[in-house]
Amino acid sequence: MSDAPATTANVMEQIVSLCKRRGFVYQASEIYGGLRGFWDYGPLGVLLKNNIRDWWWRNMVECPPIGPDGKIVDMVGLDSSIIQHPKTWEASGHTATFADPMRKCVKCGHILRADHYWDILATQSKWFADLMTTTDNGTKTDADTLIRWVKNKARKSAPNLAAVSHPTVTPPLAPDVQALVHALADGNEPCILCGGPLGTPEQFNLMMISYAGLQQTAENLVYLRPETAQGIFLDYKNVLDTTRVKVPFGVAQVGKSFRNEVTPRNFIFRSREFEQMEMEFFCPPDDALMWYDFWRNERMKWWLTLGVKAENLKFREHAQDELSHYSKATVDIEYKYPFTAPDFGELEGIAHRGSFDLTQHQTHSGQKLDYFDQELQLKLKAEGVPDDQVKARSRYIPNVIEPASGLTRAVLVLLCESYRHEKGRQGTEEYLSIKPRFAPIKAGIFPLVNKEGMPEVAEKIYLDLRQSFTCEYDPKQSIGKRYARMDEVGTPYCITVDGDTLTGQTVTVRERDTMSQERVSIDKLKLFLTDKINS
Numbered sequence: 001m002s003d004a005p006a007t008t009a010n011v012m013e014q015i016v017s018l019c020k021r022r023g024f025v026y027q028a029s030e031i032y033g034g035l036r037g038f039w040d041y042g043p044l045g046v047l048l049k050n051n052i053r054d055w056w057w058r059n060m061v062e063c064p065p066i067g068p069d070g071k072i073v074d075m076v077g078l079d080s081s082i083i084q085h086p087k088t089w090e091a092s093g094h095t096a097t098f099a100d101p102m103r104k105c106v107k108c109g110h111i112l113r114a115d116h117y118w119d120i121l122a123t124q125s126k127w128f129a130d131l132m133t134t135t136d137n138g139t140k141t142d143a144d145t146l147i148r149w150v151k152n153k154a155r156k157s158a159p160n161l162a163a164v165s166h167p168t169v170t171p172p173l174a175p176d177v178q179a180l181v182h183a184l185a186d187g188n189e190p191c192i193l194c195g196g197p198l199g200t201p202e203q204f205n206l207m208m209i210s211y212a213g214l215q216q217t218a219e220n221l222v223y224l225r226p227e228t229a230q231g232i233f234l235d236y237k238n239v240l241d242t243t244r245v246k247v248p249f250g251v252a253q254v255g256k257s258f259r260n261e262v263t264p265r266n267f268i269f270r271s272r273e274f275e276q277m278e279m280e281f282f283c284p285p286d287d288a289l290m291w292y293d294f295w296r297n298e299r300m301k302w303w304l305t306l307g308v309k310a311e312n313l314k315f316r317e318h319a320q321d322e323l324s325h326y327s328k329a330t331v332d333i334e335y336k337y338p339f340t341a342p343d344f345g346e347l348e349g350i351a352h353r354g355s356f357d358l359t360q361h362q363t364h365s366g367q368k369l370d371y372f373d374q375e376l377q378l379k380l381k382a383e384g385v386p387d388d389q390v391k392a393r394s395r396y397i398p399n400v401i402e403p404a405s406g407l408t409r410a411v412l413v414l415l416c417e418s419y420r421h422e423k424g425r426q427g428t429e430e431y432l433s434i435k436p437r438f439a440p441i442k443a444g445i446f447p448l449v450n451k452e453g454m455p456e457v458a459e460k461i462y463l464d465l466r467q468s469f470t471c472e473y474d475p476k477q478s479i480g481k482r483y484a485r486m487d488e489v490g491t492p493y494c495i496t497v498d499g500d501t502l503t504g505q506t507v508t509v510r511e512r513d514t515m516s517q518e519r520v521s522i523d524k525l526k527l528f529l530t531d532k533i534n535s
């Protein structure tokens with residue numbers, strides 16, 4: 001892949017625009033004005049998403065890595081229901097604790113997430129953007145400048161700002177944007193829209209609700225799952241009883257999750273409907289830390305196989321006070337998104353969930369979910385451990401290590417990672433340098449001209465190759481325009497049938513990133529592409 005980075009500052013806008021223009025991602029319900037936090041994956045977006053999903057499934061379920069003990073890892077797949085018994089969410093803690101702190105503007109009623117306040121202000125507030133321009137990003141904050149701003153521009157853009165109603169401002173002693181905003185708002189955080197005071201934070205549950213049954217009553221209330229994980233815990237015993245797996249083993253699933261996110265933003269990064277790829281690994285409590293270390297390292301390696309550069313990924317350990325209610329330890333794999341750079345943002349979390357979930361479901365359902373570990377019993381006996389201890393230690397509730405990532409977030413990462421903008425590049429300045437394995441279309445097949453027997457040969461090649469790869473046949477427009485269109489959507493190879501094909505049975509194969517061309521004989525094409533795509 002080419003190493004040339006995108007050159008412009010507003011990369012994110014360009015990526016969003018390319019995604020719309022070329023059919024990767026559309027705003028959901030666009031003809032009705034859109035619905036915040038919901039996205040549709042277009043003809044190319046769904047191919048890209050499916051390619052990532054299939055690679056995850058291949059590497060987690062069908063071909064998981066060899067375990068830290070050198071043994072084959074047992075792994076099975078699952079597709080559980082999106083809607084589960086409401087008690088599921090009581091047991092998991094979601095009805096009680098899956099909430100974000102919210103603040104409401106006392107004047108205009110706008111609601112925002114309290115813990116993201118400064119971030120939201122910086123990216124979404126018009127009056128704040130104007131204040132930053134006026135004060136040179138908070139460095140020019142003498143009283144005259146501020147009073148002038150308050151009396152003129154702020155009157156229109158932030159009419160409910162405290163300083164607008166009583167135009168006296170004590171500028172901060174040193175350049176400090178937060179102190180500046182506090183100085184203009186009587187020491188408070190003002191509304192990002194009108195500048196009015198925000199109320200105290202209140203907890204807001206993120207689960208989306210629906211009703212299963214004809215009547216919309218409390219008994220029929222159900223939740224759209226906020227994570228795929230709980231379906232796996234509910235089926236843990238079914239899997240044990242109906243397959244040949246033994247602890248340690250994993251259950252993996254990919255599917256939709258729903259969260260009533262207060263501030264869905266940054267394109268598909270945080271949406272209200274999204275897809276997750278989660279795996280719950282059930283292991284003996286004594287081995288949990290070993291598996292936790294193992295999966296965090298394996299998951300990082302996996303992201304590298306997507307073609308993500310190592311310098312754009314990093315681990316971030318959760319501090320004790322940041323851990324979810326179920327977690328004993330969590331580490332995030334973070335990516336340097338264009339909208340977080342030079343900082344990083346979450347991509348995947350690997351959590352040590354202890355025995356929290358199975359214990360909770362055992363208590364709430366009344367079903368026994370413990371496990372008798374015969375191998376451990378034999379091992380302890382052989383080690384001469386006293387009988388009472390052998391008995392106690394070989395029956396346990398397994399611990400769980402959970403690598404949980406977002407599939408839709410992975411799509412975003414691949415788009416950001418592969419986006420290139422090269423000034424003066426032939427055909428198109430923008431293209432996607434996606435690793436061939438994940439490219440939505442693997443090859444474009446073109447007759448050089450739409451006559452002289454070339455379309456017939458190209459169509460024949462297309463019909464043959466599409467048995468093995470996603471290909472596109474395109475006989476129209478100039479060849480340069482067709483190459484450019486394929487570059488823009490990340491197609492790694494373009495195959496052109498020309499005059500020499502008719503005599504020599506060879507075609508040109510053009511490579512996207514280098515734009516170099518080579519001649520390949522038609523009967524070797526499939527092998528040629530297979531080698532390139534699988535490498």
Ligand code: GAP
Nearest residue numbers: 227229269270271274347348349404405406409
């Ligand atoms: N079962 C654990 C769990 O769900 P999480 O950190 O809340 O953990 C896991 O979610 C992953 O799901 C995140 O790392 C992220 O990639 C993705 N994700 C979470 N919320 C999301 C949202 N609103 N939009 C898109 N992806 C999201």
